[in-house]
Amino acid sequence: MRRRVFSGARPTGNQHLGNYLGAIQNYVKLQDEYQAIYCIVDIHALISLEDTGLLQGNIHNMTLDWLAAGLDPEKSILFVQSHVPEVMELHTLLSMVTPLSWLLRVPTFKEKVKVQPQNVNYGLVGYPVLMTADIVLYKAELVPVGEDQLPHLELAREIVRRFNNIFGDTFPEPQAKLTSLPLVLGLDGKEKMSKQLGNDIELALSEEETVARIMTAVTDPARRYRNDPGHPEICNIFRLHKYFNPSGTDDLANQCRSAKIGCVDCKQLLAGEINSTLRPFRQRRAELADNPKYVTEVLADGAERARRIARETLGEVKQNMGLL
Numbered sequence: 001m002r003r004r005v006f007s008g009a010r011p012t013g014n015q016h017l018g019n020y021l022g023a024i025q026n027y028v029k030l031q032d033e034y035q036a037i038y039c040i041v042d043i044h045a046l047i048s049l050e051d052t053g054l055l056q057g058n059i060h061n062m063t064l065d066w067l068a069a070g071l072d073p074e075k076s077i078l079f080v081q082s083h084v085p086e087v088m089e090l091h092t093l094l095s096m097v098t099p100l101s102w103l104l105r106v107p108t109f110k111e112k113v114k115v116q117p118q119n120v121n122y123g124l125v126g127y128p129v130l131m132t133a134d135i136v137l138y139k140a141e142l143v144p145v146g147e148d149q150l151p152h153l154e155l156a157r158e159i160v161r162r163f164n165n166i167f168g169d170t171f172p173e174p175q176a177k178l179t180s181l182p183l184v185l186g187l188d189g190k191e192k193m194s195k196q197l198g199n200d201i202e203l204a205l206s207e208e209e210t211v212a213r214i215m216t217a218v219t220d221p222a223r224r225y226r227n228d229p230g231h232p233e234i235c236n237i238f239r240l241h242k243y244f245n246p247s248g249t250d251d252l253a254n255q256c257r258s259a260k261i262g263c264v265d266c267k268q269l270l271a272g273e274i275n276s277t278l279r280p281f282r283q284r285r286a287e288l289a290d291n292p293k294y295v296t297e298v299l300a301d302g303a304e305r306a307r308r309i310a311r312e313t314l315g316e317v318k319q320n321m322g323l324l
Contacts, residue, residue, distance in 0.1 A: 005030055005177060006140030008039035008081065008131075011058035012048075015065040016200035017274070018184035018193030021243055026144055026179050028070040036076040037138050037306065038066070043081050043088070044130065047123040048116055063295050065203055068285035079302035081134065086310035091126070091133040093317060097162050098129050102155060132156040135174050137310050142177040150176055167320040184243075189218040189236035204285060207275040214271040219263040220256075230256035230263070237266055244273035 007027065015024065030036050040059055046052070059080055071078060081087060103109065103125050113120050123130075135143055135156055143153055153176050160171045183192060186199025193200045201213050220235040222228075232238035232253040242249050252269075255261040288295060318324045 002033070002035045003142055004037065004138060004140045005034040005142040005144060006037045006039070006135050006138055006174075007144050008041040008044070008134055009062070010045040011040050011042055011055065011062045012045055013058060013195035014061050014202045014204055016193055016195060016202050017240075018186070018200065019065075020069065020203055021184050022146075023144075024066065024069045024071075027066070027076075030144060030177070031072060031075040034142065037140065038071065038076055038078050039081050039134060039306075040079070041081040041134065043123075044127065047121060047127060048112070048119070059299075060292070060295060061204070063299060064285050064288050067288055067295070067298065068281050069203075073298045073302060077302045077305050078298055079306045080299055083299065083303035084137075084306045084310050086307065086314045087130070087133050087137050090137050090310075090314060090317060091130045093321065094133055094136075094159055094163065095126060095129050097166060098159050100125075102158065103128060106155065107151070128152065128155050129159065132159045136160055136171040137313050138306065139172055139309070139313060140174055141172050143174050144177040144179050146179060167317075170317060170320050185236045185239065187213065187217040187236075189221075201274070203278060203281065207279075210275055210278075211268070211271040214267050214274070215264075217267060219266065223263065226262045227259050229259050230261075232256045235266075237263070237270055240270055241266075241273065244270065244277050 007023070009019070009023065027036070027038055040062055042055060042059060045055065045058075063078070066078065067073075106128055109125060109127070112124055116124075131152065132155075143156075145153055153174060157173045160173050164170055185191065186193040186197060187201070188197075188199045191197050191199060195202075201210060205213065214237075217237055219237050220230050220232070222234065223230050232249075235256070238249070238253065238256065241252060245252075252261070252266070256266065315324070
């Protein structure tokens with residue numbers, strides 16, 4: 001039997017190039033090697049989402065993006081977190097063995113407090129416990145992460161270790177499936193691409209909208225005029241070329257340094273490369289959008305398959321804790 005891998009993503013808006021390059025492409029590859037379980041974590045989204053009226057639309061659009069990118073419901077289990085309520089019960093049970101001090105030391109908790117000081121809720125503090133429940137409810141052995149996410153997974157491993165020590169061997173300690181997740185900067189060239197920061201390029205944009213977005217991007221800050229030599233090593237547009245035209249970047253870099261190509265031309269080339277790469281994705285997405293019933297069926301089937309695993313795990317947990 002193939003090893004089980006789990007990953008989840010919050011439905012906070014349409015997927016963008018950063019999501020595509022950093023996670024979705026990897027999800028597609030992993031489903032051919034592992035028993036893959038991918039979750040749209042809508043409960044997690046509630047810790048910072050103020051307008052919950054957007055939630056269902058975000059879930060639908062994320063599902064469209066995942067399916068259009070190549071996630072196959074025949075190979076993977078795709079579902080919405082809240083559609084498997086057992087995760088909330090396991091979250092409560094795991095919280096009984098998780099010291100508060102462990103949660104308060106999490107760097108991302110401190111960062112979130114700074115971002116939303118008016119809404120420091122329990123969910124924000126208990127986020128790592130729910131994340132652990134997401135993983136171990138399905139007894140996932142592997143979690144795809146970048147190196148920057150290793151501390152979060154290590155906390156999940158500590159919770160699992162503590163639970164197993166108290167109640168007996170119940171969960172496998174999830175291991176990191178290290179992936180070379182690229183840091184995709186946004187159009188400002190300063191911050192990570194983010195819907196919240198407004199520096200993103202959504203996958204589902206039209207080709208014309210993609211060109212318009214690319215043309216607003218910051219390029220080489222040291223290049224003021226068309227005839228000035230460029231510095232591709234500090235230009236975010238050049239970094240994006242590496243993802244969409246890797247074989248042509250050496251020539252492009254030489255043209256930039258010798259001022260044979262200007263920033264406007266460089267942006268237009270990138271827009272063309274992105275549109276060419278995403279054309280099959282966008283066509284598939286449009287077809288899926290015309291069949292919303294199929295999307296609903298995929299998520300319902302995924303939730304049922306996930307619940308079969310979840311019910312078995314939760315029964316074992318309760319038995320070991322003396323609740324049955």
